[in-house]
Amino acid sequence: MSPSELRTTVRAIGDAAVIDMRGEIDGSAEAAMDAGYGEAAAGGQATIVLNFEAVDYINSTGIAVIVGLLARARRDGRTITACGLMDHYREIFEITRLADFMPIFDDEAGAVSDVTARTA
Amino acid sequence: MTTEITQTLRRVLRRSRPAEVGTVARPEEPPRPAVPAPCPVDIAPDDPLVHYFQSTAGSVELDTLELDSPALEELRAAGVKMVVPLVSQGELIGVLNLGPRLSEQEYSSDDRRLLDNLAAQAAPAVRVGQLVREQEVEARTRERFEQELQVARLIQQNFLPRDLPDLPGWQIEAYYRPAREVGGDFYDVIALPKGQVGFVVGDVTDKGVPAALVMAATRSVLRASAQRIVEPGEVLERINEHLCPDMPPKMFVTCLYGVLDPASGRLRFANAGHNLPYVRTDDGVIELRARGMPLGLMPGMKYEEKEAVLAPGQSVLLHSDGLVEAHNPAREMFGFPRLMGLVAGHRRGSDLIDHLLAELDSFTGPGWEQEDDITLVALERSASSAVSASFPGGAGDVAASPASGNGDESRTLAEFELPSRQGNERLAIERVQGAVAELALPAARLERLKTAVGEATMNAMEHGNGYRADAPVRLAVLASDTDVSVRITDEGGGREIPDAETPDLEAKLAGLQTPRGWGLFLIKNMVDQMEVSSDDKHHTIELSLHLKGGGDVTE
Numbered sequence: 001m002s003p004s005e006l007r008t009t010v011r012a013i014g015d016a017a018v019i020d021m022r023g024e025i026d027g028s029a030e031a032a033m034d035a036g037y038g039e040a041a042a043g044g045q046a047t048i049v050l051n052f053e054a055v056d057y058i059n060s061t062g063i064a065v066i067v068g069l070l071a072r073a074r075r076d077g078r079t080i081t082a083c084g085l086m087d088h089y090r091e092i093f094e095i096t097r098l099a100d101f102m103p104i105f106d107d108e109a110g111a112v113s114d115v116t117a118r119t120a
Numbered sequence: 121m122t123t124e125i126t127q128t129l130r131r132v133l134r135r136s137r138p139a140e141v142g143t144v145a146r147p148e149e150p151p152r153p154a155v156p157a158p159c160p161v162d163i164a165p166d167d168p169l170v171h172y173f174q175s176t177a178g179s180v181e182l183d184t185l186e187l188d189s190p191a192l193e194e195l196r197a198a199g200v201k202m203v204v205p206l207v208s209q210g211e212l213i214g215v216l217n218l219g220p221r222l223s224e225q226e227y228s229s230d231d232r233r234l235l236d237n238l239a240a241q242a243a244p245a246v247r248v249g250q251l252v253r254e255q256e257v258e259a260r261t262r263e264r265f266e267q268e269l270q271v272a273r274l275i276q277q278n279f280l281p282r283d284l285p286d287l288p289g290w291q292i293e294a295y296y297r298p299a300r301e302v303g304g305d306f307y308d309v310i311a312l313p314k315g316q317v318g319f320v321v322g323d324v325t326d327k328g329v330p331a332a333l334v335m336a337a338t339r340s341v342l343r344a345s346a347q348r349i350v351e352p353g354e355v356l357e358r359i360n361e362h363l364c365p366d367m368p369p370k371m372f373v374t375c376l377y378g379v380l381d382p383a384s385g386r387l388r389f390a391n392a393g394h395n396l397p398y399v400r401t402d403d404g405v406i407e408l409r410a411r412g413m414p415l416g417l418m419p420g421m422k423y424e425e426k427e428a429v430l431a432p433g434q435s436v437l438l439h440s441d442g443l444v445e446a447h448n449p450a451r452e453m454f455g456f457p458r459l460m461g462l463v464a465g466h467r468r469g470s471d472l473i474d475h476l477l478a479e480l481d482s483f484t485g486p487g488w489e490q491e492d493d494i495t496l497v498a499l500e501r502s503a504s505s506a507v508s509a510s511f512p513g514g515a516g517d518v519a520a521s522p523a524s525g526n527g528d529e530s531r532t533l534a535e536f537e538l539p540s541r542q543g544n545e546r547l548a549i550e551r552v553q554g555a556v557a558e559l560a561l562p563a564a565r566l567e568r569l570k571t572a573v574g575e576a577t578m579n580a581m582e583h584g585n586g587y588r589a590d591a592p593v594r595l596a597v598l599a600s601d602t603d604v605s606v607r608i609t610d611e612g613g614g615r616e617i618p619d620a621e622t623p624d625l626e627a628k629l630a631g632l633q634t635p636r637g638w639g640l641f642l643i644k645n646m647v648d649q650m651e652v653s654s655d656d657k658h659h660t661i662e663l664s665l666h667l668k669g670g671g672d673v674t675e
Contacts, residue, residue, distance in 0.1 A: 057546075059545075059571070059574055059575065059578070060575055060578070060636075060638035060639040060642050061578075061636070063638045063642075064634075064635040064636040064637075064638060065635070067625070067628050067629065067635035068635040070629055071628065071629045071630070071631050071635065074629055074630075075631070086567075087564065087567075088564065088567035088568070088571070091564075092571070092642065095642070095645045096623070096625070096638060096641070096642070097625050098625070100625075101625070101629060
């Protein structure tokens with residue numbers, strides 16, 4: 001029940017920067033997501049993978065935060081992909097058409113090998 | 121496992137001293153103060169040295185060892201010349217560290233053989249020592265836990281009434297059985313001025329000593345207030361004001377308080393989010409409803425007061441969650457419908473609680489470990505007079521039509537209120553999830569319902585109530601044979617509800633629109649049916665989902 005604030009950490013894997021997110025994505029996640037994006041972008045990789053493996057809750061205000069992030073990436077000319085989503089949130093990403101603008105992979109390995117394939 | 125090894129290494133390192141090198145075979149020799157005691161060296165679990173020790177047989181001379189290892193450097197700096205790994209059943213459980221020989225000569229092959237032999241015998245002994253110590257720690261933890269349980273039980277028992285009052289013309293029964301890990305259930309029967317009697321059943325969220333203490337505080341304030349204040353709603357209000365300042369986070373108390381006038385059968389009651397009492401009448405079971413939020417969530421709450429008249433032969437059951445939330449071996453829940461059915465079918469004049477417990481027993485089967493406290497209070501008005509006055513219409517509008525407990529029509533699984541406060545949608549989700557547990561919705565449907573309820577509650581708190589703390593959001597969870605629905609009501613009547621338009625994602629991504637505005641769209645797509653209605657005071661959204669359905673992406 002306690003709103004567990006989102007924490008992000010960034011890892012570079014080959015040509016991708018992976019943002020590991022832990023906690024809940026609602027409106028209050030904006031600062032953490034922005035910081036994660038900033039750190040990932042500083043690494044210079046053209047693709048950023050959002051790893052939702054440890055995210056157990058996303059609501060509409062969280063979707064707004066993700067949309068904001070996608071808009072920012074589009075301005076910066078970066079690609080964002082997603083992995084590790086629970087089935088329910090994958091469905092929501094499809095309903096909201098976020099999936100059309102952010103390719104979704106089952107797991108991190110899939111997301112990273114896609115980046116490798118594209119940059120090869 | 122790696123942490124265990126590190127701890128063991130640390131422990132063994134701490135005990136070994138270079139001074140003891142020469143004394144291995146002569147332990148009676150006093151320690152020589154001239155040799156400085158070494159500092160313990162921490163070996164990180166991922167240090168290559170750990171792996172090396174694990175894979176090597178016998179003692180290791182550090183001078184000749186070539187490894188890129190921080191721990192190795194540290195050991196050398198601490199003056200360690202030789203390390204003898206202690207391996208028991210293939211597991212590295214510690215090491216012996218030896219400094220230079222006091223004779224300043226190199227270790228001979230005889231020395232090393234001796235050390236290896238020693239290590240081979242010491243390792244299992246050290247391992248046994250470790251296991252014994254682990255078990256001691258475990259036993260102490262268990263003991264502390266048991267002691268705490270004992271304290272919680274003692275508090276609980278001392279705050280339950282020893283005797284029930286003798287009321288001519290009424291049978292009163294009460295039953296309380298704590299779960300092994302004592303919960304926060306309580307009940308009370310209080311003699312009040314003018315021959316009236318107060319009945320209380322409550323439940324503190326959480327378990328153990330904290331719950332028992334909150335329960336004790338609640339009960340004390342209630343007892344004191346009940347003597348001075350006549351109105352049940354006001355009594356709950358008073359308790360709420362007392363509890364709020366010191367309530368531990370995430371804890372609250374649900375509580376039903378009723379005042380009976382034995383002569384007339386008139387029962388005035390108020391409810392702070394507790395299970396609804398059931399009244400057995402000749403026409404079926406009636407739920408006694410009164411609105412109110414659990415105690416201790418926020419100050420300034422009001423509690424609706426209702427009134428009913430118990431006719432001769434009628435009985436009322438107050439109950440906590442422990443009974444309805446009991447599971448059988450197939451993980452089915454006892455559930456409200458079953459309880460209602462049993463109350464409806466119960467013969468007047470016999471012992472209702474015994475009957476319910478027997479049913480619970482056969483439901484759960486033998487060997488059931490009780491999951492939560494069970495508390496039941498039943499009162500029945502003797503059928504001495506033939507007057508079969510049922511609930512007079514308008515007398516506090518005792519809601520709900522009589523239900524037999526197994527009919528097809530829609531039944532209420534839960535009703536509650538929440539203050540409009542940031543994050544309380546999570547509370548709504550949690551309570552709705554608990555209420556629909558007995559329906560065993562497919563996982564994907566449950567997730568959709570949770571998302572829809574969360575979004576609609578957020579909308580109600582924000583757009584309907586403007587996050588005003590004194591404006592509550594009301595939720596009702598209903599089920600029929602085919603559907604589950606949740607009604608969410610806020611106090612923002614008279615406003616226009618926008619249609620759930622599909623957001624323009626392209627425009628949002630291009631920065632032409634705010635990224636927000638997904639709530640209503642999400643709700644509409646999560647449920648099978650969504651209906652909104654409003655009057656000048658309230659606005660209600662009703663979300664319905666079929667219990668089973670096709671065409672789901674994830675089902």
